[in-house]
Amino acid sequence: MNLAIKELRRTPGRFLPVTSAMTLLVVLLTVLGGFLDGLELSQTGSYRAHEGKSWAFSAPSELQVRRSVIDANTRAELTDSEGVIAVGQLSQVTTTAGTEEAGLDADALRDVVFLGYELATGVLPEPPVEGVVVDQALSDLLAIDIGDDLLIGPNAEPLEITAFVNDVSQGSPTVWASTESWRAVLGVMATDLPPEGASQVLIIEADSSGVLAPAGVQIADTDEVIGALATVQQQSSTFSGIIGVTFVVTLIVVALFFALLTLERILQYAVLKAIGANTRDLLKTLVTQAAAISTVAVVVGIALSFIFIAFLPPDLPLRIEPYRLVVIAIGTLVTALLGSLFTFRRINRIDPAEAIG
């Protein structure tokens, strides 16, 4: 017989306050997690487009693309390295993009990150010989389509749009061209560009044996490169701190609730102990109830979060990722179980003789 579930079903009002409080905390966790993921993903799309590849930076650059310069000799050395299948340049600058139709007023131009690349990935197609591959996010802002000309850079160089790709934003929308087109368009910004034959970083496709870094070069995978971004670090630490505090609040709410419930139930527990229950029987009741309450709170909380998010402005950087929901569900469940176990000592000390009075 499951005492815990019978009590939950027959006296639901008793558990309503703690379930409601936990549900609201789950909503808070889901929305905060959505902002954390939304901000991070919208800053890192161009990096994630190279998932599974290795990155080569000049050593003093601290994995920052714009601080890095890799020369042609280093490229040749890496290309000849054992295990390396292909090496491609990657460079980027921040500039503007617009269309003839929208005009070239400052209000009509959009900030973009303009990248020159050589290697296709699972996300990016082969670099077009002429023209550009454009972030879908820019299509939404400029009402552009494949075949249209995009005016890029301070000279408004026209480049034909050959394809759109999703989820490649880097704070601003991104525009991708072949290294040659990229240099040609940005020729006037020569001071910002790496020397001829060099690039900011190299993208390396290698077999499973990995890549040995030549002297003066630092090799990193995509996750390490993303982790080194200052904005990602700041956002992650801030939101993770808030999410951590929310879990602590959840722990306190559950611990206080079960502490009060245990105080109310001392006579009932004493009776159960007197007729043969042991401490494990009683803890099992608490843990089962904590698990049931947190399960309801997670399901209802996540559902309410989706409803809440539907009413928020669509341009907010908020994305609900499945793994985040799994983390919140498991975190809430574990927190609730820990909270319920705070009463272990009190329950263990209940004297069955108290049942007699």
Place this chain on the structure above:
Amino acid sequence: MNTLVVDQVSKIYGEGDQQVKALDQVSLEVASDELLLLMGPSGSGKTTLLTISGALLRPTDGSIQVGGSELTKLDDKELSKFRNDKIGFVFQAVNLIPFLTARENLLVVRSLGGGKVDAGAKKRAEELLDELGLGSKGDNLPSQLSGGQQQRVAIGRALMNEPAMLLIDEPTSALDSELGRQVMELIRDEVKNRDIAGIVVTHDERVLDFGDRIVEMVDGKIT
């Protein structure tokens, strides 16, 4: 044959100057098939004796045997199991689990200590409810039962595991005369029919004729 043998048992509460001697070298035997009424003024030690006999409290000194088992040698876990298997309690305040039906209040005894509610347990609960005149009340919560009916459910719970000894604290204190006598009659019948030992702590002189023996306590001693 004696089910309960209490031998030179003392119980002292507190320490130093605060010591209170609740039981003073008490010896008592209760046979199976015997209903003993334990009487005495408040503070005389009768509830302490009942509590120690039921393995809820350890004596400071002396020996307690129930069904041949020496209780003072059992650890807390063994005492829990012993209470579950061998002792039936009926508490003064009844103390049914409020969110369980009458039937579930009986069955819960079987589910404690890792036990399972099997078909045999369900059959036994139904038989007890019928026997106690509660056959139609099995699905009622305690709040839907009268005081007398709750008292009978508590007796059923105490008998659920076929105990060797039934310990009952003030069973008639909250009942009117007629109901009190009905409950005592029920307790006496259960003790006799099941061949178990029974101890009833009571102040109620209206029910003295139900006991096989009456023992009086004063100042922690049997007089």
